[in-house]
Amino acid sequence: MEGMHNRKLFDLLVSWLLAYFVIIGALLLVCVAVTIALMIGASWTVTVAAALLAAAPAVALPFSARAAKWLLLLAYSGLAAAFVWLAFWPQPGAASVPLVKGVVVAFAALLVVRVCLAWRNDRKARQH
Structure with missing residues (x-):
């Protein structure tokens, strides 16, 4: 029984760590998108937003x-x-x-x- 409890705790820890990295990665992508929008213009903003929208399913797949x-x-x-x-x-x-x-x-x-x-x-x- 002790091994099963440790396994569930480990799985929970890995899930939280993965969620942390996904959130940090998403925030970095948003920061890059905002920087590009401010430096280059609206056309690149739309391009970056489309890329983020296209990447969203890949980010969500491990969770749901x-x-x-x-x-x-x-x-x-x-x-x-x-x-x-x-x-x-x-x-x-x-x-x-x-x-x-x-x-x-x-x-x-x-x-x-x-x-x-x-x-x-x-x-x-x-x-x-």
Whole structure:
């Protein structure tokens, strides 16, 4: 019984240490993002924010697969929204490319279909 208690204590200590390093790493990334935003400008701020959003599921996965799935959905949804905005928002001096618009619409449609299929499969798995 004593070995089991020590193992649980060790696992708890490792979890706390891992959480500490994740928090420190996230804070460092935020500090770098703010520094880049102040030094370079808004376009790099958006790029760094997108990179942080894309890295969030990988950070959350060791703690919760469910949270990582939701963060990944959020990252892909944000990416699709940004693509739609860039492809369809009228920009002065930029030519409209129909192929880019088609690819953006296909990406957004595939994302919606994938999410709907995943939710349907989850509901079927819960019923059985």
